[in-house]
Amino acid sequence: MIEVYIGLGSNLENPAEKIQQARLFIAEHANMSELKFSSLYSSPPMGPKDQPDYVNAVMSIQTALSAIDLLRVLQGIENDFGRDRDVIRWGARTLDLDILLYGDQQIDLPELKVPHIGLAERAFVLYPLQEIANESLFVPGKGSINDLVVQCPLDGLEKLS
Numbered sequence: 001m002i003e004v005y006i007g008l009g010s011n012l013e014n015p016a017e018k019i020q021q022a023r024l025f026i027a028e029h030a031n032m033s034e035l036k037f038s039s040l041y042s043s044p045p046m047g048p049k050d051q052p053d054y055v056n057a058v059m060s061i062q063t064a065l066s067a068i069d070l071l072r073v074l075q076g077i078e079n080d081f082g083r084d085r086d087v088i089r090w091g092a093r094t095l096d097l098d099i100l101l102y103g104d105q106q107i108d109l110p111e112l113k114v115p116h117i118g119l120a121e122r123a124f125v126l127y128p129l130q131e132i133a134n135e136s137l138f139v140p141g142k143g144s145i146n147d148l149v150v151q152c153p154l155d156g157l158e159k160l161s
């Protein structure tokens with residue numbers, strides 16, 4: 001079994017509810033079990049500003065799925081939520097599920113980079129990740145979670161309730 005961190009993001013059509021629904025899809029999936037789930041956070045859009053704020057969260061799961069099989073499952077869930085792929089680069093999305101960390105592995109495939117690209121610079125990923133991660137979590141090739149958070153401004157990130 002591998003411990004995996006997944007980033008969840010949405011900024012369309014009741015995003016907080018979308019995130020909670022996606023959480024259930026993942027937790028109830030036969031090949032994944034939930035370990036931890038962060039608070040929900042709101043964050044201004046990174047990328048084009050003419051889109052609504054995002055709701056973001058991070059969850060950890062245990063799975064026996066390979067990273068690629070996990071990617072396929074998560075893409076299937078995104079599609080179930082009606083995401084149109086690649087309409088506008090970095091435009092609004094109903095649901096985004098990203099593999100942030102896959103155990104301590106570094107993966108460099110055309111369709112999958114782990115740790116997730118940009119993880120180390122994105123407040124909406126780092127802060128919820130730190131909330132649920134062990135203090136000693138190390139992001140392969142990047143540094144300790146605590147160091148990364150200290151170096152990352154909040155950028156308007158706010159914890160929701």
Ligand code: ROI
Nearest residue numbers: 009043044045046047054090124
């Ligand atoms: N911006 C924020 N704040 N949160 C996201 O989840 C997010 N996801 C994206 C882009 C468009 C890069 N911007 C984002 O894919």
